[in-house]
Amino acid sequence: MRTTFSKLIPTLLMICVLGVIGGALAACSKKPSDREKRRNSVPVEVAPIERGEIELRRTFSGTVEAAAKFVVAPKVDGRIVRLAVDLSDDVLRGQVVAELDNAEYVQAVSQSEADLAVARANLSQANSALEIATRELSRVRTLLKRGVASEAQYDTSRAEELARKAQLEVAEAQVTRAQASLETARIRLGYTRITADWTGGDAHRIVGERFVDEGETVSANAPLLSIVELDPVIGVIFVTEKDYTWLQPDRKVRLLTDAWPDTPFEGKIARIAPIFRQTTRQARVELIAANPDHRLKPGMFIRAAVVLDRVADAVIVPEQAITRRNERTGVFVVAADSQSVTWREVRTGIRDGDRVQVHGDDLTGRVVILGQQLLDNGSQITIPDQESRISSTPEEVAAQ
Numbered sequence: 001m002r003t004t005f006s007k008l009i010p011t012l013l014m015i016c017v018l019g020v021i022g023g024a025l026a027a028c029s030k031k032p033s034d035r036e037k038r039r040n041s042v043p044v045e046v047a048p049i050e051r052g053e054i055e056l057r058r059t060f061s062g063t064v065e066a067a068a069k070f071v072v073a074p075k076v077d078g079r080i081v082r083l084a085v086d087l088s089d090d091v092l093r094g095q096v097v098a099e100l101d102n103a104e105y106v107q108a109v110s111q112s113e114a115d116l117a118v119a120r121a122n123l124s125q126a127n128s129a130l131e132i133a134t135r136e137l138s139r140v141r142t143l144l145k146r147g148v149a150s151e152a153q154y155d156t157s158r159a160e161e162l163a164r165k166a167q168l169e170v171a172e173a174q175v176t177r178a179q180a181s182l183e184t185a186r187i188r189l190g191y192t193r194i195t196a197d198w199t200g201g202d203a204h205r206i207v208g209e210r211f212v213d214e215g216e217t218v219s220a221n222a223p224l225l226s227i228v229e230l231d232p233v234i235g236v237i238f239v240t241e242k243d244y245t246w247l248q249p250d251r252k253v254r255l256l257t258d259a260w261p262d263t264p265f266e267g268k269i270a271r272i273a274p275i276f277r278q279t280t281r282q283a284r285v286e287l288i289a290a291n292p293d294h295r296l297k298p299g300m301f302i303r304a305a306v307v308l309d310r311v312a313d314a315v316i317v318p319e320q321a322i323t324r325r326n327e328r329t330g331v332f333v334v335a336a337d338s339q340s341v342t343w344r345e346v347r348t349g350i351r352d353g354d355r356v357q358v359h360g361d362d363l364t365g366r367v368v369i370l371g372q373q374l375l376d377n378g379s380q381i382t383i384p385d386q387e388s389r390i391s392s393t394p395e396e397v398a399a400q
Helices: 002-029 034-040 103-146 151-190 384-391 394-399
Strands: 045-048 050-072 078-083 090-092 096-100 193-195 204-210 225-239 252-257 265-272 283-289 301-318 323-325 328-334 341-345 347-352 355-359 366-370
Touching: 050 204, 050 283, 050 347, 050 355, 096 225, 103 151, 225 265, 225 301, 252 283, 301 347, 301 366
Parallel strands: none
Antiparallel strands: 045 366, 050 225, 050 301, 078 096, 090 204, 096 193, 204 225, 225 283, 252 265, 252 301, 265 283, 301 355, 323 328, 328 341, 328 366, 347 355
């Protein structure tokens, strides 16, 4: 019996081995359950692929400047006896804004008037002397014809007449000079009343700065006041070569300030400098914006948002969806059953904040925006929000 049992041992061992191998093969051939698939898939977050309008925007920092600025300065020296306007006062073109002490200039006018009177008296005397010399020459000429007067007497009378004519011309020149001096004195006297005589633009402006006070003595051409035009205003920004080619006159811009953070101001590009500054490699761009309520002030810091390009019908994905694989750019598109992803190579276009225009084939549905680093083409995925809804009871879904 012992011999018989010993013969059965190899057979039993063979049966056990075959059983183990069969079980292993059965386990390998068995398809994984849905639960196992979810356990081996990559959890990701997704977002829809949009289709619509997208804009290429740039925001530049800049400064507000007055559209026009006129600096009031006297043309003559003097002491300021009155300032007719002050900061923020309205000024009308041609209005007197300051007056200088004019006593010296009044005296100069009086002196010039006296000099003119003397010159006119000398002119009258020269006219009388010429008349006498002319009559004397006529009398001597008549006597010479009769043989009573000599040639010498005639020559003397003739020389006297010529001298009187020269004196008359001198007297007339003195009168002209005296008149000019009087006019100059009157003009200089008028300069003591300083007016705001700007040209062009609006007839009404505002005093932006005051540089002197009453009682100060100023020299000619010293600035007294700065008068600015505040409607419209000019916004000045500087752009690099990269953005320069996108800008065009009359392109709309939106201005934002810290003083009015919730109020955008609409404007447009007015002028673009044809040269770049060598120190900064930037070009000056001037923007113009209406400012009827004068809320924008010269010197304010601004942020100018400019729309450089616009696409009306674009395929748009979140910036987080853009992924690099093998030196190529693409996105992972979620399959219709939400169980796997497909790699789609794309070309990017306009970027607007966290939204990116993309060009490619079969770009519909949803894209992965978180978890791409664990994915390849065809990878299994799990969308946690969707998975939680599947695993929830109908009552929990209704409560959500």
